[in-house]
Amino acid sequence: MxxxxxxxxxxxxxxxxxxxxxxxxxxxxxxxxxxxxxxxxxxxxxxxxxxxxxxxxxxxxxxxxxxxxxxxxxxxxxxxxxxxxxxxxxxxxxxxxxxxxxxxxxxxxxxxxxxxxxxxxxxxxxxxxxxxxxxxxxxxxxxxxxxxxxxxxxxxFPDFEFPIMKYRIKPIIDVPSPYKYKLKGIMRTIGGTFKDLFGFKFRSLYMRFTVILGFQHDPHDTFKYVINRQKSSKFKFLYFFLIGDYSTYDKGVNANKKSFVSLIKHVADYCHVGLKTTYFAIDDASILKKEKRRMEDILNIPLQASRQSFSRINLPESYRNLIDLEIREDYTMGYVNIIGFRAGSCTPFLFYDLDYEVQTPLLINSYHLMDYALLQNKSLLDKKKVLNEIINEVKQVNGEFVPVFHNYTFADIGRWNGFKEVFNIILDSANEK
Structure with a gap:
């Protein structure tokens, strides 16, 4: 000691x-x-x-x-x-x-x-x-x-033996909506149809109805792929599902839909699952409490982890609300469009309340990279270069690398083309000596 x-x-x-x-x-x-x-x-x-x-x-x-x-x-x-x-x-x-x-x-x-x-x-x-x-x-x-x-x-003190710490990864999968076209309800489907028509997005219109009719796979339904990758990784992935009410900022799927509940339960069989809170829950503890209870009813276990919508944090109120509801971990601390270490550390740390001068039981897992930050690098080669640089920074201090991806990131189409390969680099980094 x-x-x-x-x-x-x-x-x-x-x-x-x-x-x-x-x-x-x-x-x-x-x-x-x-x-x-x-x-x-x-x-x-x-x-x-x-x-x-x-x-x-x-x-x-x-x-x-x-x-x-x-x-x-x-x-x-x-x-x-x-x-x-x-x-x-x-x-x-x-x-x-x-x-x-x-x-x-x-x-x-x-x-x-x-x-x-x-x-x-x-x-x-x-x-x-x-x-x-x-x-x-x-x-x-x-x-x-x-x-x-x-x-x-x-x-x-040359005779003192320090413990050997090892590099770890904790991949975060953020799910604002599990599907692009499925389970959206009649009114949202009609609205999306008109939006495609007036925007001359005929390919999107065609895909919308082939997916709804069951002839094609929904492009944002990447859960099978990620679960298969989880099976070959020794580190648990952490999924955050949005189950709050529909609003201007949050356009998820109704949490009462049985197929959505079944999906969350299925993912929880392989990965850890947390709550992605809605935009307004950060300012209203009653909304946060309702969403927490809703997720616990689905999982049948106490909620351990949360992540705020849009990565919004109001210090110290946001974290105090989590502590009051006995949520033990948060994964909001980070920058959406900038790669780096917001709190200067790649080791999870407890939230210190500066107003009360007390260490709290809330464990902050600061994320170091979000998929959107990589979009600033146009080529896949540049994305890999930037990714490897941040991984090496964490490896040099035997820390824990926390990247945030979204379920639609693995659709591997459009601007997300090549992101499966990027994700695999992160998983492989944990196996390298």
């Missing part, structure tokens, strides 16, 4: 040390404010305070780790070997930056509480982030700092 001496065992200190040491590096961590206990500890140890005690492993602490609430903090980003860092503490410490304070700033999403410009859907955008402005969004900097910390500790 790593023992940390600090003058104040604040909630922020406990939170970030447990993420870096335990979640990223696999090492248990304890804390003390007593010098006698620190001296008596016969394994790896360090001090995290304002002044070094002696010649021990020392990191000078930043004030942010002992504050409450938000303050106007100046963040100056510096180069550090092949990465970036901030909260420079000088050369007196064993490492030149307070990586714990910097990690806390990113993991707590401190910057998302500060004034910023939102997009048309009310989302925090990549361009508003520190990572984008200072060109480190493409790196899991928190995990990189953790391994730099490990390397420095290893030099001082």
């Amino acid at each position: 790593l023992l940390v001496y600090t003058h104040n065992i604040s909630p922020r200190v406990k939170y970030v040390f447990k993420h870096i040491c335990t979640r990223v590096l696999g090492v248990e961590v304890g804390f003390t404010t007593k010098i006698e206990a620190f001296i008596a500890h016969d394994s790896i140890k360090m001090s995290y305070t304002k002044q070094q005690l002696g010649n021990e492993f020392f990191v000078r602490s930043h004030d942010i780790m002992f504050e409450q609430g938000l303050s106007d903090i100046e963040v100056h980003v510096h180069d550090w070997d092949t990465t970036k860092c901030f909260f420079y503490i000088g050369e007196k410490g064993t490492i030149p930056f307070d990586i714990f304070a910097a990690a806390f700033y990113l993991l707590s999403r401190y910057e998302e509480y500060l004034p910023h410009v939102k997009d048309e859907f009310g989302r925090f955008t990549a361009k508003e982030s520190l990572g984008y402005k200072h060109n480190f969004l493409h790196q899991p900097v928190v995990d990189i700092w953790a391994y730099k910390f490990k390397e420095a500790l290893q030099k001082q």
Whole structure:
């Protein structure tokens, strides 16, 4: 166990040390404010305070780790070997930056509480982030700092054996609607028919009726393909089905349709299944509660995971609503059109409520790539290149890669042509040594 001496065992200190040491590096961590206990500890140890005690492993602490609430903090980003860092503490410490304070700033999403410009859907955008402005969004900097910390500790404690962590993948399949033409109801089918006619989309019109009449396979019905890929993967895929009511933003299938319920149950036999909440559920806890109960009635087990429609998050209210309903995991944190690490980490982390200064039980699984972000690369070769770059970033720190695809992505037609091959690269990356 790593023992940390600090003058104040604040909630922020406990939170970030447990993420870096335990979640990223696999090492248990304890804390003390007593010098006698620190001296008596016969394994790896360090001090995290304002002044070094002696010649021990020392990191000078930043004030942010002992504050409450938000303050106007100046963040100056510096180069550090092949990465970036901030909260420079000088050369007196064993490492030149307070990586714990910097990690806390990113993991707590401190910057998302500060004034910023939102997009048309009310989302925090990549361009508003520190990572984008200072060109480190493409790196899991928190995990990189953790391994730099490990390397420095290893030099001082060469006999200590660190656990061996391994690269993992967690593919997310988002299902806003399971089918393109099936189960849409009479009025939506008529509306779609007129839209095809007036838009001179005769091929779409032909496909619509051949699918409805059962002569052709619905192009968005890719569930058999994904389940077959799941059978050959040691990592569980996670499906998110939209089962909320129809609205301007959410145009799914009626959750009362037996064939749709059967589909969800069938997928749940092979993959994990979570709830894709509707657009308005983020602002209305009663809607969220209704959708949660509806999914639990289908699955016959407590709901474990959710993902917000349009990747919308309003901090801290969105996550508080999930916690109140005892939803344990969320997969909304990420950027739709930009590849990168929104929270700076490729290791799942617990949500820290800055208003209440408490670590919550909600596990945040930040996604690092959505299929839409790859559409900015025109050629399949460019898509593969960008994908391999982000995978390699995660592999270098033995993290967990979380990509988000949609069921229609695997139709492999139009702009989604070649995405099956892209998906296979991700699955194969987990088998490479």
